[in-house]
Amino acid sequence: MNEHDPATTNLPGDGITVDLHVVRHSLGGRVLFEALDMSVAGGAVTCLLGPSGVGKSTLLRLLAGLAPPEPGDRFVCSDGGPLTGRVAYMDQRDLLLPWLDVLGNVTLGRRLRGEPRAIDRARRLIGQVGLAGREHDPPSALSGGMRQRAALARTLMEDRPIVLMDEPFSMLDALNRYRLQAMAAELLGGRTVLLVTHDPSEALRLGHRIHVMTGEPARLDQALSPPGPTPREPTDQSLVPFQRELMARLGMRTGGGS
């Protein structure tokens, strides 16, 4: 179900598009997905909104290879390559290892794989997320915002074409969230990003494509494609109709209404 029209596309780059088809997935006796199709647009940020418990994180975990796929599930990359090993994952928790310093955490993937640590690149990324000079600090010496920025640097250090983010900024205060969103939009440019969020304004700030997932088993609506480059400013008046539309999609289908 590839709904974008090439004529009106607002996508910035041409990364790897991932088409996925989930036959059936249940969790604790509930059927989360049944014959679910989704296309994650290449080189763009796709946001996935929806009420909690609908299966957003489960879908992300399936893509990340953290939940076992069922027979028949398909994850097809547009370049014909595999999905496994080409995915970076960022959680809402920073997941910094307390026994490693910032530099050790940022280079964790390379250390685990036994690759050269690429210290220069790591230092550059640490500088880009505003942590220059903190390379040898333990995570416990950092504030929540700094820790999540270190986690962003670690995600970027992986240099994977596909990045999966599970509510990556939800634990931060408003100001830190705003800063990190701008940082992420800039530094993730050109990669295929699937970002799960519960915050419509975050989706409007970062998303080139915005899906709302509702129901049981979960269904995806037609994606919204807000215009303009990201990160969009929250004060942008042209986003108001999109905001209204997202609220309506989230509200109407959950029976809440706001």
Add this chain to the structure above:
Amino acid sequence: MNWQSYLRWPIVLAGLLAVWQLIVTATGVPHYILPAPHRVAATLVERWPLIVDHAGVTIAEIVLGLVFGTLLGVVGALTVAAFRPARRWLLPILVASQAVPVFALAPILVLWIGYGMASKVVMAMLIIFFPVTAAFLDGLRRTESGWIDLAQTMTAGHGSAWRQTAILLFRIRVPAALPALASGIRVAAAVAPIGAVVGEWVGSSAGLGFLMLQANGRMQIDLMFAALLVLAVFGVLLWFTLDALLRRLLPWQTDSFSLDAETDNAQ
């Protein structure tokens, strides 16, 4: 650490000595039942060379027991954590080994391994390895699941599944479980002297336990108390040294069994 924490121990010690003296004075208990602190101190000075000789043996037994018991505990926990079938087969054996009182095993160990140090080291090991295994295994099984997820996405598609499991175990789960292992070692350090001394009581020709038994037989109760005092002081020193060492090695986490948890709050 502030001045209060440095002063706390001398104050506690002085208080204990005062209570001891008070009991002796108040009850008029004969010195061959409960000797006064000054008598014990005099014996300690007088018989110091003898006590040091025997203390050396006991300390060696405790330290060796601690080292080998910890190693055994670490290997046991890693085996159970790494291989699922091992959990089913080894855990009942581990638990059963603790159901048998070590006091009951002591005569058998002395019979098998002899009167020398080896049987005491094995006794100490038997007491030590279980708290170490239990604590470390608990730590290994309680790794923050997010860390595992992260490491899995980082290593997916690189090397075999077996290699990935090994990386997860040794690079994530083991370091994450080190604070738990440290608390197991702290418990082990506190109970290690029991194994050595019980072993000496059952059958030996040297050690503080042997000395206490001999002194008791000859009604030299002050010598018995002097030996007991040396054992207690060594036990406390051992615990504090290990605690300081473990805190230095694992600065990222203190656990509730460490004294540091308390002093941190006081700062």
